[in-house]
Amino acid sequence: MDVPGNGFRARFNRRYAGAPLPWMLPVIVVIGLFYLYPVFDVIRLSFTDATLIGNEHTYTFASIIHAFGSPDLAGILLTTLIFVGGSIVGQQLLGLMIALIVIRGEKRRLFGTTILRTTALVAWVVPGIAGGIVWQMLFSEAPFGGLNSLLRMIHLHPVEWLSDPNIAPWSVVISNVWRGTAFSMVVMYAGLKSIDPTLYEAAEVDGASATQRLRFITLPQLRTVILVNMILITIQTMNTFDSIISLTGGGPGRATEVISLYTFNIVFRNYDLSGGVSSRC
Amino acid sequence: MITRLVGALALSTALCASLPTFAQDQDLAAPDRIGLSSAPNKLVVRLTGDSPGNTDPDIAAGYKDLFVAFIKKHPEWQLQLQIQTQDIGTEQAKMLEQAKSGNAPDCAAVDSFVLGQFKANNVLSDFTPYFSKEEIADLFPFVREGISGADGEIYAWWWDTDLRVLYRNKSIVPDAPQTWDDLKKAALASKDQGMEGVLFNGGRWEGTTFDWLANYWSLGGKLVDDSGKPVFGDDDNKSKFLEAVNYFKDLVDSGAAPKRVATIVTYDDLAAAAAAGTTALFIGGSWQNAQLESTLDPDMFADWTFSHIPGPTPDDHKTGTGGWTIASFSKDPQKVEMCADLVRDIYMGPANALQQQLPTRASLYDKYPVFSTPANKEFAADLADGQARPGAPIYPEISNQIQIMMGDVLSGSKSPEDALSAAYNASLEAYDRL
Amino acid sequence: MNSRAISRLGDVFSYVFMMMMFVFFAGPLFWLLSLALRTKREIYLGVSRLIPKYPTIDNFISVLTNNFFPTYLWNGLLLAVLSGVGVLIVALPAAYAFSRFNFRGKSAWMMGLLAFQMISPLVIMVPLYRYFSWLGLLDTHFGAIMVYIALGVPLAAWLLKGTVDSIPRSLDEAAMIDGCSRFAVFWRIVLPLSGPGVASVFIITVIAGWSQFLVPFLLLTKTKLMPIGVGIFQFQGMQNDSSMQLLAAACLISVVPAIIAFLLLQRMILGAMTAGAVKG
Numbered sequence: 001m002d003v004p005g006n007g008f009r010a011r012f013n014r015r016y017a018g019a020p021l022p023w024m025l026p027v028i029v030v031i032g033l034f035y036l037y038p039v040f041d042v043i044r045l046s047f048t049d050a051t052l053i054g055n056e057h058t059y060t061f062a063s064i065i066h067a068f069g070s071p072d073l074a075g076i077l078l079t080t081l082i083f084v085g086g087s088i089v090g091q092q093l094l095g096l097m098i099a100l101i102v103i104r105g106e107k108r109r110l111f112g113t114t115i116l117r118t119t120a121l122v123a124w125v126v127p128g129i130a131g132g133i134v135w136q137m138l139f140s141e142a143p144f145g146g147l148n149s150l151l152r153m154i155h156l157h158p159v160e161w162l163s164d165p166n167i168a169p170w171s172v173v174i175s176n177v178w179r180g181t182a183f184s185m186v187v188m189y190a191g192l193k194s195i196d197p198t199l200y201e202a203a204e205v206d207g208a209s210a211t212q213r214l215r216f217i218t219l220p221q222l223r224t225v226i227l228v229n230m231i232l233i234t235i236q237t238m239n240t241f242d243s244i245i246s247l248t249g250g251g252p253g254r255a256t257e258v259i260s261l262y263t264f265n266i267v268f269r270n271y272d273l274s275g276g277v278s279s280r281c
Numbered sequence: 282m283i284t285r286l287v288g289a290l291a292l293s294t295a296l297c298a299s300l301p302t303f304a305q306d307q308d309l310a311a312p313d314r315i316g317l318s319s320a321p322n323k324l325v326v327r328l329t330g331d332s333p334g335n336t337d338p339d340i341a342a343g344y345k346d347l348f349v350a351f352i353k354k355h356p357e358w359q360l361q362l363q364i365q366t367q368d369i370g371t372e373q374a375k376m377l378e379q380a381k382s383g384n385a386p387d388c389a390a391v392d393s394f395v396l397g398q399f400k401a402n403n404v405l406s407d408f409t410p411y412f413s414k415e416e417i418a419d420l421f422p423f424v425r426e427g428i429s430g431a432d433g434e435i436y437a438w439w440w441d442t443d444l445r446v447l448y449r450n451k452s453i454v455p456d457a458p459q460t461w462d463d464l465k466k467a468a469l470a471s472k473d474q475g476m477e478g479v480l481f482n483g484g485r486w487e488g489t490t491f492d493w494l495a496n497y498w499s500l501g502g503k504l505v506d507d508s509g510k511p512v513f514g515d516d517d518n519k520s521k522f523l524e525a526v527n528y529f530k531d532l533v534d535s536g537a538a539p540k541r542v543a544t545i546v547t548y549d550d551l552a553a554a555a556a557a558g559t560t561a562l563f564i565g566g567s568w569q570n571a572q573l574e575s576t577l578d579p580d581m582f583a584d585w586t587f588s589h590i591p592g593p594t595p596d597d598h599k600t601g602t603g604g605w606t607i608a609s610f611s612k613d614p615q616k617v618e619m620c621a622d623l624v625r626d627i628y629m630g631p632a633n634a635l636q637q638q639l640p641t642r643a644s645l646y647d648k649y650p651v652f653s654t655p656a657n658k659e660f661a662a663d664l665a666d667g668q669a670r671p672g673a674p675i676y677p678e679i680s681n682q683i684q685i686m687m688g689d690v691l692s693g694s695k696s697p698e699d700a701l702s703a704a705y706n707a708s709l710e711a712y713d714r715l
Numbered sequence: 716m717n718s719r720a721i722s723r724l725g726d727v728f729s730y731v732f733m734m735m736m737f738v739f740f741a742g743p744l745f746w747l748l749s750l751a752l753r754t755k756r757e758i759y760l761g762v763s764r765l766i767p768k769y770p771t772i773d774n775f776i777s778v779l780t781n782n783f784f785p786t787y788l789w790n791g792l793l794l795a796v797l798s799g800v801g802v803l804i805v806a807l808p809a810a811y812a813f814s815r816f817n818f819r820g821k822s823a824w825m826m827g828l829l830a831f832q833m834i835s836p837l838v839i840m841v842p843l844y845r846y847f848s849w850l851g852l853l854d855t856h857f858g859a860i861m862v863y864i865a866l867g868v869p870l871a872a873w874l875l876k877g878t879v880d881s882i883p884r885s886l887d888e889a890a891m892i893d894g895c896s897r898f899a900v901f902w903r904i905v906l907p908l909s910g911p912g913v914a915s916v917f918i919i920t921v922i923a924g925w926s927q928f929l930v931p932f933l934l935l936t937k938t939k940l941m942p943i944g945v946g947i948f949q950f951q952g953m954q955n956d957s958s959m960q961l962l963a964a965a966c967l968i969s970v971v972p973a974i975i976a977f978l979l980l981q982r983m984i985l986g987a988m989t990a991g992a993v994k995g
Contacts, residue, residue: 023812024824026805027868031831034858035865039834041842071703098736101729110726116733118974119740125922125973126747127947130966133750133959134743137762141541142550143477143559144763146746162544165692178743183919187874190915194881210725224877231829232870239835242928251485252543252688253695263837265681268374312782313938329953336950336958337755338777363938366948375933378841382848384936549957553761568956576759636956 072254072262079169080238080258086173087180087237088230094177095184095229096222099192100214102185117185124182132246135175136162139247162248165255172244172256179243180236184229191225192218309349316352316359324619327363327376327386331441331605331632334364343635344627351626358619365390370487370677373398380404385610388620393427393439393604394487397672405436406609411621412438416629419642423602423669437608438621440628441638443567444600444660444667445492446587448551453561457588459595461496461528464562468537471561479532480551480563483542483691490680491601491670492564493687497525498599498668499592509673511712514705524593526690526697533691543691552576555585564590567660571637587656589663602667604641639664678711679704750963751775758960774964778950784965786939787946792972794856794931794942795924798863802871802920803913805864810875811901815887825873832869836862836929844933854936862930867920874919878912879905914980925973943969 098120105113123131138146139161148158161171199217208216219226241261244250250257250265257265309316310333328334333348335341352358363386365372373395379385381404391399399405408428409417417425417435424439447458453471458464468479482488494504497513502521506512513522532538545551552569554560556576574582592598607628609620633640634649639660646652646661670676682704689695695703745765750758752770778784812818813825836843843862844853852858886908887900895903906913928944935941950965952958 020812020816020818020821023808023816025808027809027828027872030801030805030861030868031865034861035831035839038839038842038846039831041846042834042839045842072707094736097732101732104725104729105733108722108726108729110729110733112730112733112737116737116740118978119737119744121974121977122744122970123740125925125970126744127926127944127966127969128928129948129951130747130963131743133963134746136546137746138743139544140550140762141539141544142554142557142762144557144761146762160540163540163692165688165694178740181740186915186918190878190911193911194878224880228873228877231873235829235832235870238833239837241837248544249485249546249684251546251684252483252692253485253685255688255692255694257485260835260837263835267837267840268371330949330956331953334949336777336952336961337956363936364949366945367951367953368948369954371932378844379936382845384848384853547957548954549759549761549959552759553763556760557763559763572759576756 075254076257076259076262079254079256082169083173083176083256083258084234084237086170087176088233090173090177091180091184091233092188092226092229094181095188096226098181098185099188100218102189103192117182120182120185123178124180126179128179128240128242129246131175131179132243135171135178135243136247139171139175163252165252168248168252168255172247175243175247176237176240180233183236184233187225187229187232188222191222195221309352310345313362314359315348315362317356318359320357320359322358322615322619323361324358324388324616324623325361325363325386326620326623327365327389329365329390329605330367331390331628331636331638332364333362340636344632347627347631347635351623354626355619355622360623370395377402377404380610387611387613387616388607388609388623391437391606391608393442393606394670394672394676396427396437396606396608397676398674399608400430400436400672401674404610406611406617407434408436408438408609408617408621409434411618412625416642419644421641421643421664421667423667424604424641427669427672428606437606438624438628439604439606439641440624441633441636442602442604442641442664442667443639444602444663445495445564445566445590446600446660446663447590448555448563448565448569448573448585448587450555450561450584451586452584457586458562458591460591461593464591465532465535465537468532468562469535472536474561476561477539477541477554477559478536478562479538480545480554480560481529481538481542482545482548482551482564483529483533483538483687484544484546485684485688486546487680487684488546488548489687490683491603493525493529493683494670495590495599495601495668496528496592497522498601499590499597500524501597504679505671505673505675509671509675509712511675511679511705511708513679513708514701519701522701523697526686526701528593529687530690530697540691543688567639570656587659589666598666599668600663600666602664602669604638674715675708675712679708682707747963747967750959751967753960755958755960758957774960775968778961778965778968781950783938783941783946783949784968787941787943788969788972790856790941791925791943791946791969794860794863794927795921797856798860798867798924799917799921801860801864802867803917806868806871806875806916807906807909807913808901809868809872810879811905813872813876814879815884825876828869828872832866836866840929840933843930847934853934854940856940859931859934859942862934863920863924863927866930867923871916871920874916875909875912878909878916881912882908918977918980921976922973 098116102113102117104110140146141148141158141160141163147161151158160167162168195218199221200213203213203217239260241258241264244256244258244261248256250261311318330336333341333344335344348360352360369392373392376385376389377398380399381402385404412435420439421442424442428435428437428439430436447464449457453474453476454467458467464479472478482492500521502513502518502525504511504513512518533540533542548566548569551563551565552572555563555573570587573585577585589598590600607620607624609617611617611620630640630645630648632638633645634651637651639657640646640652643661646657651657652661670680686700686704689700690697749765749767751774752772753767754769754771757764757767757769813821847853847858850858882905886904890900890904891897926944927942931942932945935945947962947965947969950958950961952961
């Protein structure tokens, strides 16, 4: 251990380590150097009428007014809300349940916990386009479509997974939950593992049932994890568009066009730089 | 021991001595380079899968041979190959941004339908001096128009094309439907034999607009005027546009087409239904004939044929044409010339024959045996009805709006009138901002 | 009803639930496998046939023998792992500061950091490209890694703050009373006890880096620098000549390194857990 009181290092420690700044320095340098300028530039651009086409641009509020005034924006925000909300609920719920079962399984040496975890993980790391392609086949409404063939087999009505504008957003949510659950699972698993085991031991002594343990120990202890997880899923889902492109392209109409896809379309299909920016700011 | 060593030495010397002759071809073609790495002049070439980067080993090898043969004629050059992914819109947008930052490749594949954006930005080099008048005159008119700038010079070489046709299963639909009504009747009749009806692209992607436009064009409708401004909702065009939209809407409403057409976002879905035997009619691309031939059993394939896309009357029919061009972004005349030479030696014929992709010059159909087959002859004849998408910079937004409109109309969320006015207003607004 | 019977019943429920979840996650993957095992001929049958009639592993062979695929994999791994390490180096001290210091504007800092995460790289694509062109960092792995780090740090700092929070302050205080400097406390006490949190953050950032598309797509041009997230699209084929079978095979192969890394790290999480429990 260091002995305080002599030498440069000790003086340095006393002088600086007590202040938060040196600890924050790496973050400030990396973000400041590599990310801050483009972000400011974007905010500047959103006040212009710049497009990928042509170099000239003038400063104007029209881009922002246009983005906010677009008649489609309300629908797109609603779709985004369904997409993000559905994904948060689905991923957290499934992630928590799997993490709980996995931990229980580890304790009781049940078979298959690693297989389940790995499978969920594959769904997470597989490139988004693969998820899009595969779910498109599953949701296919052709007479030979994946899920509908199953439904027919058990004498249920086929579902218009992607052609009905009211159902399509939920189909997209399902495919996103499939992909994103492993993330929640990893976070929840780490959260569950770091709950002090003595809490459970005490509860056991008091004769608490499994539901009581879940309600009065696990969930309250996980509160921060769930909150952080929610923020993270929101951010990730807000930025997801690759799997939607290969699944529906945002259609039918604009039924599955979320805000990130809308931005992507504006910037890359229409080469409209400033419009794409303002819709996000 | 010593004898063996000497023997080994002798053998290796012999091997080395014989190496230069065949090693040369090997040295000439690295995965990302064609030509000797020591060659002084470099040409950065960015291509699609129509290159040694094709995923099919035979086609990749075929291209490699063409490229090696080409570079042997230009020993002082090396080509640095970059491959674009199939995410066309994103790739082309990136290239446009690179061109404006001065980082564009010297020679690159540009999709014919975004050529308008590149021309409008003046990032392409003039190709006219490197092609003869005869070569240019030999191009199909829509192709010549596509590559020409406002000044009449050409800025790219459009080397392959495709078109849309109506495929049908003869055992179920014996006669080629000539008109929209014919198609509807034939599709309804096919349903009695357990089919889904007629299939076409109706989902949210470029193919939907492209394939449907044939119907609008056959009524004489226009998307943009000569200045590139959207006009499809003005007094002249509105009724034509609605007629063409209502035609598709009626196909779905009457059951002649299943509702799921609004989810079809790849041509492969259409071929899949044909292969599974659930449809007898679909509007697809010319390249799908070869795909059906390779996928279906021969006796099943014998039932399939194609005809031109039906029009409102038997005489008015159009078809959309696409394809790829090669253009140069370089300011160095030597590099531009090298790029043009590459086009002439590789893409003006040999590449078409290698991949069986329809050439853009009438004379090439007779030159190569692969294009003399009855099917390819018929495609060539149908190209007379060919119409390319407008090269106006606003086109991508118009297409986007038409895709949205089609989804809204086919799924019944909006009336054609409302959907049209929404699409038209959005396009006009985007045009004003352009 | 004894507790053993209840446990048994619980096991049955666990198995049923695990089975259902397995079907949900594995089902689509089987379809992907089915595509990857098809010949070009069968690929156009699409969803109408699950089990290929003429299964082949040629697609896997042709992906693995592709000139660039191993390079893509290597680049992907390099970018992902280096950015994972970089994120930890940058985010851990910040997480420590957020957890242990009380300073003015702390919550503003944290929210500000999160706001960065809210800005999608999609939106800043073009300015980012122009900025990196000006810096001369286009077509370098260094440039791409730094952007990955900048993108990953906010999330990591938030998660790691939670981890550090869960380490009792009394431990640091005891150590400081013993004469440890803050750096020593951080290095010898906080870091070892953050094992599981650090490992999960590492996994999350590595996998996020592994699946990056936009940043490398934009900043890199040379084929030999491309990571797998971009390179994978080269197996898609052309619109008029799609090669879905190759794409599927490439996607499946690209998953393997990530899974191996995960399984190794999982041991680390568990190991660190037990170590932490003993000390705690």
